[in-house]
Amino acid sequence: MNTHQGAGFRRVAVLGLGLIGGSLLHAVRQTGVEVVGFDTDPSTAAAASASGFAVAPTDSAAVHGADLVVLAMPLPEVAGAVRSLGPHLADGVVLTDVGTLKAPVLTAVRELLPQVTFVGGHPLAGVEETGWDAADALLFRDAPWALTVEDDTPVPAWLRLAELTCDLGARPVPTTAAEQDAAVARVIGLPHVLAEALALTGLAGGALGLSLAAGSYMSGSRVARTRPELVSTWCDGNLALVDALDDAIGHLRSARDALAADESVYPLAEAGHAARINWEHRRFEPVEVPAEPEALRRHGRIGGWITAVLRDDDEVRLLGMRPA
Template sequence: MPAPPVGVVGLGQLGGSLAAALVAAGRPVQGWDVDPAARDAAAARGVQITRELSGVVVLAVPLTAMAGALDGLTIDPDATVTDLGSVKRPVLESVGRTLGGRYVGGHPMCGTERSGHAAVDPGLFTGARWALCLEPDTELPRWLRVAEVAMAAGAEVVPVTATEHDDAVAAISHVSHLLAAALAAAAAQAGPLALALAAGSFRDGTRVIGSDPAFVRAMVEGNAGPTASALARVHQQLARPWAELVADGHAVVTRQGGRRTVRVPLDRAALLSLGRAGGAVTHRLAAFVEGWVPEDRAPEDRLPDRA
């Protein structure tokens, strides 16, 4: 069967990059954006600009606009709807409540501090992890359709629940934005000499807070509970003896480990086990998906090579 079309609502950096990647992969892509310049840029890349969307519909709009993203558009009644939002529980409670099993929450772990259609990069998703939510009422065939879209764009799919996703990204993404803001503000308090001497480590540590402040606020406030818990863990780490803290942090980021290929049946529990083990899906097979888990996991946490 031919792959279903993909309709992208919002053609800025993420949505425009996804549309461009899928066009390059040979997928039929429709799209819409309220900005005429974004529509024109997408059309020049081979996207069919239309308000009538079908197949897999991707909401690539800010969190604050997610609930009304489909207003004024004609969506095929059988379309599967997903999103690229950085927080999942609020979208599940709004879009998911309306669409039920037709909605599959998603979040590609990529992007830069830039935004808008001028920041489109067809290679943005290559090698990226793409969290894809499997809730109790998620229809597995629809989950697989969205997973195939993510993999067609070059990403690896991590099966999660919305709650697991929000807890995890609070620790590795949302707190990072707050720490970057704090580092920048503290350096400014130190005076112009400190800022004049700032080099690579300061630039790397503050890069993400160059993002649109409205985007960052919506992200951390939309995931306030998990972000506060993750920030508390950072405070606890900073209270440790500095030598121990430096050694432990260094060990985490320099740890080497390989990947072990696994095949997982098309079953919600098995897929979620793959994600919880730190692995990802890379290919769709007939009755399985193929993926990997980290090689250095404890034996009791390992998945079988063949399910």
Template sequence: MLSGVQITRTAVLGLGLIGGSLLLRLAKMQASAIGYDADPGTRAAVADRLGEHAVASDLAAAIEGADLVVLAVPLPAVPVVLSALAEVGYRGLLTDVTSVKDPVRALVSTELAGARWVGGHPMAGKESSGFGVADEDLLNGCAWALCLDDEVLLDDWLAVARWALAVGGRVTPLTSEEHDTAVARISHLPHVVAAALTIGAADGPVGPAALGLGAGSFRDATRVAATRVALTAAMCGGNALALAVEVDALIERLTSARQVLTDPEALSDWLESARAIRANWPPPGAKASVRLTRDELLFLGRGGGYLIEIHESSADVIQPEA
């Protein structure tokens, strides 16, 4: 039997794309779980799909008996849910699926002081949102950042990590700050760029012809510009500090690239440095083992590795090959 903190019942608060997919997944696993959403229509849709027992009619009922609460609401709704949890006196484990971690960490420390929060971010999504597009397989195999910040107890982290693995994630240990820089680069910046490319393509007299000729590279480069604005604005705005640094770095890179457009050799060298990275992405991994210490876990995550199974005192992991 595993030692440490056990999770026996999960309450999912917010049943949109991610929360809904999570609840569907937990139901499929026949895990003890219940969901709650502030929207009555969503609650009705969930009850239709999973039965009345799967959805609570209020937040207090949802968290009754739960030893893990998952915040699956958009960032702007996090404070009000944290207040509600404080009001009903919730003291158990808490995780979230929000796309930025430092702002959630700050909110938890003010709204639910002393909470046993382990920030999480499953890297899964779609352009569309809501329970209607939730999918029990959405989180299967997805990268799942799980924050091992200084104030997080290792046993709490390991309990949530085991749970995230059971749900289907590949768990990457990082600090909240490291997470926010990483996702600024690989998620928020691509969203900003997609919007800028879309607006630029449509601009001026050549706009209609440009949009008419757009093919694969335009389609993929701008796909996420069609995302619901509230989601993109919340995640970009919520991570504004880290994102601004990455926007600046991108502007610098574009400025340099512009200088070499007429220099075939320099242009090729620059493109090759990108090709070598992208053609090797995702980097092939090799199985290894780490001890369950804070240092070894964070070293793994910082190197781009992730956990696949946690044992009593070690974890099986995948590390990118050098």
């Protein structure tokens, strides 16, 4: 059985060579696919070129002849990039991105490039370090990678992108833009907001508290080391984060009220402990997933992902994992 026949991309253009885009440039090259990069920052472009990568002088030159174009620039720059790329994209090109929020990108593409096939993407593989120097070809190994499948998403294009992400060692998770954004509000946006609040609260305790700060403070505030402009792009405009914050504030208020009444925070500690341990000890089972939009979305909704795209002539089989 041939896992690549008629499916693989021939030329991939990565626009934006920071941590994610730079790592993607490294990882795609290791699969044997031709890949070219572009970055608006001359020093970043020069560093990538000095590392032996093909780097185009303009975004239009980068996408010339590419059958997959990856938008890897910060979210505020996406609409402008989409607008400028329109005349230069090849027929049949697949456009994707790697940003945290999917709805704003989907809206921009539908408004500015309605004729282009778009599959939103979000590899959940970031670290606090940023920029080309932090790029790592192994960054995506075993990382969840959200791939949006809307009602108008062509399944063949989605399958090609899922196959590539599997080749990068990632775990493609089918979802919609709206469901993805609601989910990451709780597992990305909220942790960052809480980390910033913890860092400030710890600072307000004075020099003695900071001199005693150790593992709990360091772990809880770790992602507060992330560049503020990135954090804001992951949070701003995502109304689902309001609901997530309301839930978190409710838990904090309960703990505050218990302490004020000389009662225990044990109920919160017990519930939180169980939630974390149960998440760590989840069990999964292999399944075959129908290659149609609603089945894919349902698979992602229950916590499943794709492990392989198998092709035999015109037949396509999707193998995946789901919670047991």
